[in-house]
Amino acid sequence: MKECTVRECTIIKEKLTDLKEYKVADRFKDLKKEQKVEMLKRMFQIRYFEMEVEQFILKGQIYGTCHLYIGEEANAVGAMNAIRKNDWIVSHHRGHGHCIAKEADLKLMMAELIGKGNGYCKGKGGSMHIADMDTYNLGANGIVGGGMGVAVGASLTNKLKKNDGVVIGFIGDASTNNGIFHESLNLASVWDLPLIFYCENNQYGMSTPIIKSTRIKRISDRKASYNVKGVTIDGNNIVDVFNTVSHFAEVCRKGEGPVLIEALTYRQRGHSKHDSQVYRTKDEVEQWKEYDPIVRYREFLIESGIISEDEAKKIEEKAIEDIKAAAAFAEASPYPDLSELETDVYAD
Amino acid sequence: MSELTYLEAIRDGIREVMKEDERVFLIGEDIGLYGGSFGLTNGLFAEFGAERVRDTPISEAAIIGASAGAAVTGMRPILEIMFSDFTACGMDQLLNQAAKIRYMFGGKAKVPMVLRTASGGGAGFGPHHSQSWEAIFAHIPGLKVVMPSCPYDAKGLLISAVRDNNPVIFLEHKVLYKNKKYAQEVPEGIYTIPLGKAEVKRQGKDLSIVASSYMVQKSLEAAEELSKQGIDCEVVDLRTIRPLDIDTVMASVEKTGKLLCVEEACSFGSFMGEVITQVIEKGFDYLDAPPIRIAGKNCPVPYSYILEQEMIPNVDRIKDGILKVLGKN
Numbered sequence: 228m229k230e231c232t233v234r235e236c237t238i239i240k241e242k243l244t245d246l247k248e249y250k251v252a253d254r255f256k257d258l259k260k261e262q263k264v265e266m267l268k269r270m271f272q273i274r275y276f277e278m279e280v281e282q283f284i285l286k287g288q289i290y291g292t293c294h295l296y297i298g299e300e301a302n303a304v305g306a307m308n309a310i311r312k313n314d315w316i317v318s319h320h321r322g323h324g325h326c327i328a329k330e331a332d333l334k335l336m337m338a339e340l341i342g343k344g345n346g347y348c349k350g351k352g353g354s355m356h357i358a359d360m361d362t363y364n365l366g367a368n369g370i371v372g373g374g375m376g377v378a379v380g381a382s383l384t385n386k387l388k389k390n391d392g393v394v395i396g397f398i399g400d401a402s403t404n405n406g407i408f409h410e411s412l413n414l415a416s417v418w419d420l421p422l423i424f425y426c427e428n429n430q431y432g433m434s435t436p437i438i439k440s441t442r443i444k445r446i447s448d449r450k451a452s453y454n455v456k457g458v459t460i461d462g463n464n465i466v467d468v469f470n471t472v473s474h475f476a477e478v479c480r481k482g483e484g485p486v487l488i489e490a491l492t493y494r495q496r497g498h499s500k501h502d503s504q505v506y507r508t509k510d511e512v513e514q515w516k517e518y519d520p521i522v523r524y525r526e527f528l529i530e531s532g533i534i535s536e537d538e539a540k541k542i543e544e545k546a547i548e549d550i551k552a553a554a555a556f557a558e559a560s561p562y563p564d565l566s567e568l569e570t571d572v573y574a575d
Numbered sequence: 576m577s578e579l580t581y582l583e584a585i586r587d588g589i590r591e592v593m594k595e596d597e598r599v600f601l602i603g604e605d606i607g608l609y610g611g612s613f614g615l616t617n618g619l620f621a622e623f624g625a626e627r628v629r630d631t632p633i634s635e636a637a638i639i640g641a642s643a644g645a646a647v648t649g650m651r652p653i654l655e656i657m658f659s660d661f662t663a664c665g666m667d668q669l670l671n672q673a674a675k676i677r678y679m680f681g682g683k684a685k686v687p688m689v690l691r692t693a694s695g696g697g698a699g700f701g702p703h704h705s706q707s708w709e710a711i712f713a714h715i716p717g718l719k720v721v722m723p724s725c726p727y728d729a730k731g732l733l734i735s736a737v738r739d740n741n742p743v744i745f746l747e748h749k750v751l752y753k754n755k756k757y758a759q760e761v762p763e764g765i766y767t768i769p770l771g772k773a774e775v776k777r778q779g780k781d782l783s784i785v786a787s788s789y790m791v792q793k794s795l796e797a798a799e800e801l802s803k804q805g806i807d808c809e810v811v812d813l814r815t816i817r818p819l820d821i822d823t824v825m826a827s828v829e830k831t832g833k834l835l836c837v838e839e840a841c842s843f844g845s846f847m848g849e850v851i852t853q854v855i856e857k858g859f860d861y862l863d864a865p866p867i868r869i870a871g872k873n874c875p876v877p878y879s880y881i882l883e884q885e886m887i888p889n890v891d892r893i894k895d896g897i898l899k900v901l902g903k904n
Contacts, residue, residue, distance in 0.1 A: 315648060347681060348680055348681035348683075350681075351681055352679040352680065356680070358683070358684065360684055365644070365647060365648075365684075366679065366680060368672075369671070373667055373668070376640010376643065376665075376668045377643050377644035377668075378644060379641040381645070381647070381648045382644075383641055384648040384649055384650050387600060387650060388649070388650075407667070413632055414631060414632060414634055414637040414638075418629075572677070572678050572717055573717065574682075
């Protein structure tokens, strides 16, 4: 797999955390082939889901806005495969990938995005609020950093119920300058909560490059303030993501959390539906695309002899089919019944 | 049955629900060994231990957010925000997260948490420790807002709030906390008072006073004093302002034909503005005189005793309001 330390673009010239220092074992190599294939399938699903969403945007069917995860797929898929199905996650506004990686129903997701009544949230949440309690997904969030407190609470539940569940709170680089980041990480640290804050550093908070908003070189350096473990990894390398999250999930389950993982990655598309991307060059985007997480993983699987070129194609084609089916389902679905408007405000 | 202050009654209610339901736990600043800023949680740490009575750093946003996260994953937290003013530090977690989770998730989640906090002025704590923010909370769909006026109600409402499956803002009036004047016989054990049900605290035929929390006590005093002049006021205690029991208010207004709303909060954009609007919308014809509000003045709550007393409605101002509605001054 291409090493990312040679990247010339933006600020990613610093060396990553040496995972050997943390004794992060290569658990990926012990996975069954099916799971390795499943991971590629999920990455493709996310990629094609988001590309389909782009089509919906072009057709004017995405009311409001949404935020695409293209280029960041290794993070969601690698992390989710490293935890259990009944481990809670909390996501952020760029959350479609987490939802899919947590095995949400693609049809219900797509229906929600185009505002249909049978979508995940009955059309009441939209892109920024898709949640799925059945897959232990506490939802995307419209407020940067907004889900962090909830993540602390979910991991507190694990502690109070004395189970060995772990929670992943997915956050973005820009959220780490929000007050809730400090309060949440500090509280989680004081209580030794089984919580991984997984920071997808995609280099930009909307238009602001991380280098302009943050003076420390590595967001994971903030671990020192809370006396927690923290690492910086290549977030476009799914094997590293999987191994790192597997390792630190176990650390948390043993009562030695929380953990701050910073994963360097890149959003290949604009911030949201409307973004002329004046803040970065096409060259930069192209350079990062050379480290596209799906291309890298696909090549890795083929080069390692785990799958053939032909198998890879079939996995990709199946993912495209799944997404087309989801889109067709969503388009054919009814809009919400207006009688639903004021329901679900309060629980009985 | 024993005579308890408002603070003791709330503590008693907390103890009962903690004994009843293992999912209930306390979280807040200095609530453990120290017993809370007002001493309300005194003894609970010793009784239930550090796991269930959780002291936190000074992190209102994380306290509220963690409560919401614990609630949505199966616990029933009671969080204490020392002064209601401090909720400002955690408003995103409260208004955008806790209040909206259920709706945003299409009704597939519930957030059973109670945010207890000391509200109101009259204790000389100044602009950052004395505000009455019920209108802000009640404005947000998804939140319930409780404002008990006496020990008996406080305990029964607290138990209902904890059993409720929604985020409940439980506004405790700090002047009522330890005031022996308002101590009451409070039953032992569990009893509940439903959220969303007002109570007529004083029957009367000439005018309806609608109030909540400490203003109920002041309104009762004003009513008592004016009864010597043959004026017979009814006092409706809203007890919870969201859900609002407008039916009980309407029934009273239908009977008396006159309405005075009393509240401690600044009048501009106040909750009683909502009450008066609803009364007018639902029963303009019942009214024989324009309804008015006696409310806090439109400034921050000042420190100096004489200024603070001038800012917050007192018995004399309520009496003036009554006479004004009745056309007697």
